Amino acid sequence: MRYLVIRTENLSKHFDRRVAVENVTLDVEPGEIYAVLGPKGSGKSTLIRLVLGLIRPTRGRVMVLGMDPLRQGLALRQRIGYAPEQGVFYPWMRGDEVLRLLAQTRRLPLSESAADLAHQFGLDLSRPFGAYGWGERKILFLVHAFMFSADVLILDEPTVGLDTVAQDVFFRLARQARTEGRTVFFTTSSLLEAERLCDRVALLWQGRILAVERGVQLRAKTLRRIEMRFATPVACEAFAGLPNLEELYLEENKLRCTLRGDPDAFLKVASQYRITDFISQQPSLDEIYRRYYGVGGYAA
Numbered sequence: 610m611r612y613l614v615i616r617t618e619n620l621s622k623h624f625d626r627r628v629a630v631e632n633v634t635l636d637v638e639p640g641e642i643y644a645v646l647g648p649k650g651s652g653k654s655t656l657i658r659l660v661l662g663l664i665r666p667t668r669g670r671v672m673v674l675g676m677d678p679l680r681q682g683l684a685l686r687q688r689i690g691y692a693p694e695q696g697v698f699y700p701w702m703r704g705d706e707v708l709r710l711l712a713q714t715r716r717l718p719l720s721e722s723a724a725d726l727a728h729q730f731g732l733d734l735s736r737p738f739g740a741y742g743w744g745e746r747k748i749l750f751l752v753h754a755f756m757f758s759a760d761v762l763i764l765d766e767p768t769v770g771l772d773t774v775a776q777d778v779f780f781r782l783a784r785q786a787r788t789e790g791r792t793v794f795f796t797t798s799s800l801l802e803a804e805r806l807c808d809r810v811a812l813l814w815q816g817r818i819l820a821v822e823r824g825v826q827l828r829a830k831t832l833r834r835i836e837m838r839f840a841t842p843v844a845c846e847a848f849a850g851l852p853n854l855e856e857l858y859l860e861e862n863k864l865r866c867t868l869r870g871d872p873d874a875f876l877k878v879a880s881q882y883r884i885t886d887f888i889s890q891q892p893s894l895d896e897i898y899r900r901y902y903g904v905g906g907y908a909a
C-alpha cells in the first residue's frame with residue numbers, strides 16, 4: 610500500500626452555517642513539496658488546523674504520518690515542524706526564549722540548529738518578541754518549524770510578510786528538506802510561489818479543491834501581461850505565428866500581449882529588435898481561476 614504523509618478524506622469543516630472546508634480529499638506523498646493555493650478566505654488556515662488536529666472536522670477524517678492528529682497529538686507534534694500564520698507571545702520574551710518554550714511544549718530541547726537558521730534569515734534571537742516586526746515574527750515561527758529536522762513541515766502562509774531575501778531562504782530550506790526526503794506542506798495565495806517551488810499544488814476555492822496540478826503544469830498555465838517598446842516599428846508577422854501569444858496589439862513600436870507558459874520563443878523573436886522598455890505582470894489568482902477553472906470572485 611502507498612505510504613502517505615498526509616491523507617484527508619472527504620474533510621469538511623462548517624462554522625455554524627458557514628462552510629470553511631468542504632469535502633477535501635488530499636494525498637501528500639513523502640518527500641513532496643505540496644502547496645494548497647487559494648485566495649483570501651478560501652479555507653487554507655482551516656485546512657491546516659484540521660490537519661494538525663487543532664479543530665475537529667464536521668465530517669471526514671485526517672491521518673498524518675499514519676496517526677490521527679485528534680488522538681495522537683503529542684506523538685505527532687514531535688514529528689511535525691509547524692509554523693502558524695501568526696502568533697502572539699509575551700512581548701518581553703527573547704526570540705530564543707520563545708523557541709525554547711515552543712520546544713518544551715513538544716517535550717524537546719532547543720535545537721542547536723536554531724541559531725544557524727536565525728542567522729540565515731538575518732534574525733537576531735536576542736531581541737524581545739514584542740520588538741519584532743510582523744515579518745520577523747513570521748521568521749521566528751519558520752525557525753521553529755525547521756529547527757527539529759521534522760519529517761513533515763506544515764506551514765501556514767510561510768512567506769507572507771517576508772522580504773524577498775527571506776523568501777529565498779525559505780525556498781532554499783524547503784528544497785533542502787525535500788532533498789533529505791522530508792515533506793513540506795504549506796498554504797499560499799501566491800501562484801508564482803506555488804508554481805516555482807512545488808511538486809504538486811491543490812487549488813482551493815470556497816473551501817473546495819478545484820484541481821490538483823503538478824508545479825510544471827501550473828507553470829504552463831502561467832499568464833504574463835507583456836508591454837514592450839522598441840527603438841523602431843515592428844512587423845506584426847514576426848509575432849503572429851507564436852502559439853502561446855494572445856490578445857496581441859501592435860502599433861508601430863509598441864507591443865502589448867498576453868503570454869501563456871514558456872516565454873522563450875516570444876523573447877527570441879522580440880530580441881531581434883532593439884528593446885527600449887519592457888514590463889511583465891502576472892494576472893491575479895482570481896483571473897487564473899476564472900480562465901482555467903471556470904470559477905470567479907472571492908470566497909463569500
Ligand SMILES: Nc1ncnc2c1ncn2[C@@H]1O[C@H](COP(=O)(O)OP(=O)(O)OP(=O)(O)O)[C@@H](O)[C@H]1O
Nearest residue numbers: 624627628629648649650651652653654655656909
Ligand atoms: N473560527 C471561525 N468561526 C467562524 N468562521 C470562521 C472561523 N475560522 C474561519 N472561518 C471562516 O471560514 C472561511 C475560511 O477561512 P480561513 O481563515 O480558513 O481562510 P484562509 O484561506 O486561510 O484565509 P486568509 O488567507 O484570509 O487567512 C472564511 O469565510 C472564514 O471567515
